Amino acid sequence: MSSSSPALGLPSDRRPIVIAGPSGVGKGTLYKLLFERHPGAFALSISHTTRAPRPGEQDGVDYYYVTKEAFQDLRAQDKFVESAQFGSNFYGTSKATIAEQSARGRVVVLDIEMEGVKQVQRSDISARYVFVAPPSPEVLERRLRGRGTESEDSVRQRLEQARVELEFGRSGAFDTVIVNDDLETAYGELDRWVYGAGGSSSSSEPAVAPESSS
Numbered sequence: 001m002s003s004s005s006p007a008l009g010l011p012s013d014r015r016p017i018v019i020a021g022p023s024g025v026g027k028g029t030l031y032k033l034l035f036e037r038h039p040g041a042f043a044l045s046i047s048h049t050t051r052a053p054r055p056g057e058q059d060g061v062d063y064y065y066v067t068k069e070a071f072q073d074l075r076a077q078d079k080f081v082e083s084a085q086f087g088s089n090f091y092g093t094s095k096a097t098i099a100e101q102s103a104r105g106r107v108v109v110l111d112i113e114m115e116g117v118k119q120v121q122r123s124d125i126s127a128r129y130v131f132v133a134p135p136s137p138e139v140l141e142r143r144l145r146g147r148g149t150e151s152e153d154s155v156r157q158r159l160e161q162a163r164v165e166l167e168f169g170r171s172g173a174f175d176t177v178i179v180n181d182d183l184e185t186a187y188g189e190l191d192r193w194v195y196g197a198g199g200s201s202s203s204s205e206p207a208v209a210p211e212s213s214s
């Protein structure tokens, strides 16, 4: 290992960063830039899933692939900070994943959908929340189609879901909302918020206080 400081380039606010927003808005594009421009500072939280790996995907890199039984066991033991079912498959973020990455000195980034965000907000994890919004519904549709990864059905479903997500984005559940119009402008806002917003120990509370839990 080199002797250079591993802490170099870390934001002073080390709480996990939850990034949400409708499919196709550019979340992945934005946090990949963050990772590229601050190597070693961040780690994307790797989810557990019961779906089969797609060609090229690797266990422990793209997801942790587990059986439904193993997933349900983990959930029964309260090991997930959030979990959801899409179709017949389960997805979840384990508390251990977040703890391990944090212990390595990384700020963990969670790319999760709306129901997952609500679960994290109800959990005892202290995180900060950013919502990425499109400049308009038309632009979102263009990006989703332009990415070329979705069938017509899937585009329709995602646009339908986007309406609900955008309302959630406006509901005050997030510490900041970034409109991803020009990419570099949006990136600049994200970078400034990540590095400037929180301060150190006096960092602000999440916008939505966790509900009291027993």
Ligand SMILES: Nc1ncnc2c1ncn2[C@@H]1O[C@H](COP(=O)(O)OP(=O)(O)OP(=O)(O)O)[C@@H](O)[C@H]1O
Binding pocket: 021, 022, 023, 024, 025, 026, 027, 028, 029, 030, 143, 144, 146, 147, 180, 181, 182, 183, 184, 186
């Ligand atoms: N500011 C921008 N201007 C133009 N195109 C953009 C911009 N940001 C992202 N894109 C493009 O929009 C498409 C969707 O972006 P991306 O895959 O990052 O979205 P996402 O929010 O991560 O979606 P998902 O939730 O489905 O993973 C990509 O083709 C990306 O290159």
